[in-house]
Amino acid sequence: MSELVKSPAIGDESPVSATAAAAPEATPKQLTQWAEIRHRFVQNKLAVVGLVIICLLFLTAIFGNMFAPFDPGAQDLENTLASPNGTHWMGTDALGRDMFSRLIAGTRVAMFVGLASIFFAVLIGVALGAIAGYFAGFADTLVMRIADVFLAFPLMIGAVVIILVTGRGITPVIISLAVFSWATVSRLLRSSILSVREMDYVHAAKALGASGWRIVRTHILPNSLTPVLVYATFNVGTTIIGVAALSFLGAGVPVDVPEWGNMLAAGQAFIGVHDYLWLYPSLFVVVTVLGFAFVGDGLRDALDPKLR
């Protein structure tokens, strides 16, 4: 998203000239790698916007209940389906619950489900991907074929089948989404490990007699995780949409949980009549998805400018 203009000041077309390379005198502002990454990230305005969105979402998830005007579960049957007004900024739903307060409460659910399922996907994916990428041979083949099996299930179809057998609930939703996303993580990590493994510093570490596990942990993993990190960030948003879709299919979290997908699924019945019922939840989803996408883009560009 932020293809920075190739500045001639940073690099002309030719590689660093012999003379300049022969003059490795430290400049006073020698940036560390992380500071450099941070610098590149902050340069990207959209990424910063995304970061602000995510921070706000986290703050909302943690402290939202303190500033929500109403109890998100409190029903007011005298005042159902009220259009947005001074008291209920985003209106009330079919049970007279304050939409704004529910959306705030939903932030916590969305963050939790989104992050938790990505977390588990990454956990399984990294563990198996690392094994496959580093040990190669049979372990690699085995892990990759298993990954292929899980990749072959379209996410929604796979998730729905799992929830069919486990029943609705936050945990089944998290598990089913994780079960069908880890394979991508494994693949990404494996191919990135394969290229890192051939890097000189890994050979050097091997030559120095470092143990296999040590090499994986200190040399290979940190350098291979970039695409995984980017993928994970991107996919928090995608996962949140997935949860909403599951709710629409009646396979999401329990109906009384103030979850955006639930609210959307309830609100879609009122399309054309009470549009705010689906519009506001949609906006929360969109903004969240965008926030994570922006940050994912920014991270990708910042971590590895060549990747973009």
Place this chain on the structure above:
Amino acid sequence: MGRYVARRLGQMVIVLIGATMVLFACLFVLPGDPVGSIAGSDKARDPAVVAELKARYGLDKSLPEQYVNYVSKVATGDLGEDFIQRREVSEILGPKLANTAKLALLAITLVTVFGMGVGIIAALYRYSILDMATTFFTTMAVGFPTFVIGMLLMKWFAVELQWFPQLGGDKLEGMVLPAVTLAITDIAFVARLTRGTMLEVLRADYVKTAVAKGLPRRRVLFKHVLRNSSIPVVTYLGISFGALLGGALITEAIFNWDGVGLALVQAIQQQNNPIVIGVVTYSVAIFVVLSLIVDLLYAALDPRIRLS
């Protein structure tokens, strides 16, 4: 190339076996009572009836036996008989497959034409109003859940404006709304992907070479840029087509499109396992086959893959 194809075919078979095992495990090993749903839940469950039903559906055998039975039957195209209408599953699913395929074909056409078209234009006129509009549209399309998009399209274009029929049917105009719903997210993804790879390829040295050779702009674009930028896009399109052919749960439900996705949603509600198994097996298989085709296509497009 021949060996490569053979190896990929072998992998495909392994993946299919693995996927059917996973599915089988989900449906029959995890808690749940497949017979309950056949016997009719609100009806006397006469032990004799249950036993007979079990025998009829082969549920009285051990799991491995059931699995082997099932796989050997599936291999010959026999998916058994469904629990509700008691018709041959293959007979039930046959027309549905055709319907899903029709929709998928139109959708992927839309995705290819509009996704790539918009992406190319956005890349060529980078930072123009058009590019910004594209970015805006694509982020929105990615962020809004499919079911909201689908219901809005139906509401606006079928119910209010009546430009398109509300329910599908076999005519092209009946397919437009569901196909657009199905395509819209992918159009956004493909547009972004095309734009990204185009920009990357436009920066490539060989494009500079092509310009330096004095080639007309059109030739540079359509010969040197497009072929190279189409490689990742074609991969995405292929995978996406595989997923589309696997059935669209939400879109088919919204537009009452009699495809495999809708069949799956209903079968899950009715715990009609033969249909569930049939659809999932099919969508996994089609996905795997498409992945294979994509890999071969990739090799055809990029000699570096083909010849290494």
Place this chain on the structure above:
Amino acid sequence: MRGAKSAKWVVGAVLVALAATACGGGDGDSKDKGNTAGGGTFRLGSTEPDTIDPGRAHESTGILLSNALFTGLYSNTPDGLAEPALAESASSDEGCTTWTFKVKADTKFSNGEVVDAEAFARGWARSAHKAAASDVAYHFAGIKGYDQLQDGSAKTFSGVTTPDAHTIKVDLTKADCEFVLKTAHTAYSPVPKAAKVGEEDKAFGEAPIGNGPFKMDGSWEHNKAINLVRNDEYGLEKAKLDKVQVTLLNDKTAQQLEYDGFQAGTFDYAHIPTPMLKTAEAKYKPQNKWFAKDTNGMNYVLPIGDNGPTNSKDARLAISYAIDRQAIAKGVFQGYQTPSTTIVPPAFPKAYQKDLCTSCVKQDVAKAKEHAEKAGLKPGTEIKFSFNTGAGHEEWVQAVARQLEDVLGLKVKLDGKDFPGLLKEQQGAQASGVYRFAWGADYPTPENFLFPLLHSASMNKDAEGNVVGDNRARYNNPEFDKLVDTARATKDEAARTAMYKQAEKMAMDDMALIPTFNRSQFRLMATDKFNGLDDINFNEDPILEKISLKK
């Protein structure tokens, strides 16, 4: 909608209910006669049926179609009265164990075959036989020989004989003075010789040959359409429409599709999704296309009576008092449903006892707490409230749950699942807590509520303790049983009704079921194009045989 294994297991809150006392269709007919034209195609959308075989049809579309394709001995008027159709007479002995029907002569199936007594006997046995695996076979349970058909050892009812071509004699195992009402059910349809008895018969179900006002136009196009054409050989008053086109919809979005389809001009008749009622009424009432019928299918909260927190009468009373039905009717249902105070619906005016449920009349926090204390239903007690998702129940169950939490301090765990899953769980020996529950009658008698739902014989526990009968509340009161049994064997209608009333009160006092809402039916009908769209029938479907094109 669909997902119901049986017509009486009502899934949707608004869709399926009982026919009721309402304006009759007769006036409209005579008034419209002048501008009626022949022909026309009536289009409606409905869910893909499980089956349209009359011996097996059990959910709304199946019933709609088999009712159009077949005509039995009796039929129900929209007002819920049984009236003879092909029966010339029906009579029973004093003990109500033997019934004799006379069948109208010279009526034919659409293939030209004569509809005689044998055709009925064949149809009944076919439906009850094990091979049919019919979900509606239990409607024959009272007839002698039912068990032999069910286990496959016989192919005919020992209790059904045909002394001549126009006489059917039925022997029952137990007295049933209302047996005649049962014959209005589609399962009691006659079938031609082409229908196979005692073996699986898929072919007949794909394109049934019937004796009804309409016949199949081609075969059932699965998930697409079922087309009917007028049966010009029909033995009773012939239909006027040329065609009926039933577009088959998926149950996930059928309501929305019907409604949208009506607006888009795709359908001439439509159900209305609850959220759209207000808009639909505002738009279509002035155009005279809005139809509302104050019907009386019953919604309950079903408490598990022998297990868990609801095993005492006081606990159930506490729950009933805690629910604010008025607020829910007004707030959640926007006034389109009314609170109910009885087990038996107002559809049966002779048996209806308004406000029989005193705890239902008005929310009473003090009384609720009082009973809760008596029952030991302490704040913090966990109670499960199970319901089926995707059928429009999400909102009101949440409202009830919240009220129970607010008033009684209970911890309500809402458990939404698909319909088969819900029914299965209800049946389980470990079932506990409360369930969303609704019941629609198969025949117009209070007995059809009291016996299946509350009689201990309807519990029918299997070896593992699963309740396979319909008495899911596990209500077990010998006195009640006796009263209902006596009533069934009482020939005098007034006396019988009095006994049913007494039995209902008994069950109500025990709070065996917790009534919540009566139900109203709403439709959109293209009255600008058709006559005869001023009522819906007992099965809540359009009265196809009365509809005619406007000139």
Place this chain on the structure above:
Amino acid sequence: MLRDNISKQDEGGGVTTSEILSVAETGGGTGVPLLEVDNLQVEFKTRDGVAKAVNGVSYSVSAGETLAVLGESGSGKSVTAQAIMGILDSPPGRVAGGEVRFHGKDILKMSDEERRKLRGDKMAMIFQDALSSLNPVYSVGDQLGEMFRVHRGMSKKDAKVKAIELMDRVKIPAAKARVGDYPHQFSGGMRQRIMIAMALALEPDLIIADEPTTALDVTVQAQVMDLLAELQREMNMGLILITHDLGVVADVADKIAVMYAGRIVETAPVHEIYKRPSHPYTRGLLDSIPRLDQKGQELYAIKGLPPNLLRIPAGCAFSPRCPKAQDICRTEIPVLHPVTEQDGTELPGRGSACHFWKDQIHG
């Protein structure tokens, strides 16, 4: 990048190096120069401001002559070449002023289509990295033949014959068999030969070679350079050789222009510069070449880094790194002075943009 939005607007002010000395006037070429670059200015718009990549560069090349342009990354040597070819990335780059005369005609004033026709046909360019500069998905035969198909309207078949001829000419073994191979199937040296073949295909008048051998092994470098030089002689082409490698220059170039921060800081016939550099930067470059006779000594290095083009230091851009910088160097931009002997004798083709050039050359 495909649009050559070249601005014809001339920036009036700040011209310091123009009019001083054109390499062409004194160069070893004959007759009218083939290419004259006059006060060329190129800017890049970046997020942080406008970077002046080329800031008033002038040089010229005649037919059969070789000009070496020397400089570090970011000195503007490649950008100048791209501006001449008309293949600047634009946006963000644009020509902000100056003239480029090819056969006496200002090509910056030509239409895009006219310039396109020049490219490949009359002037061609060889890039540094042949692997990335050749399109990976087309065979080399296809890419070579494309020159004939586009500029000469040849059929595919004829173009292929031509491609094989060209490959023979640049001494690729078994050309006929390999014409259908893809770039990644060739070795680095062979690929660079293909690049050369492509540039020479239509026998252009001018070749710009941008670090043509940097990416190659040393032994291959020599072969490729020799080939290039040989073909240049054969066809009597003008050659601009862009490089940072003084070693390469000595053998093939006729004259040298040293660039720093977008300006030419020194010009000289090739042999003189090694003997008597007249700019401290050139001296620094020469001193940092490892030499056998200095084995064991610490290698000289110019301290500091090339300037950021967004913030070019005031005065002489090299002053922060210059060991001999005086106050005037930090305030006043030095023009390209004609360099003379101590007695004032003109040294043909020599110029230096150092306030203290005299000290440099004579001191």
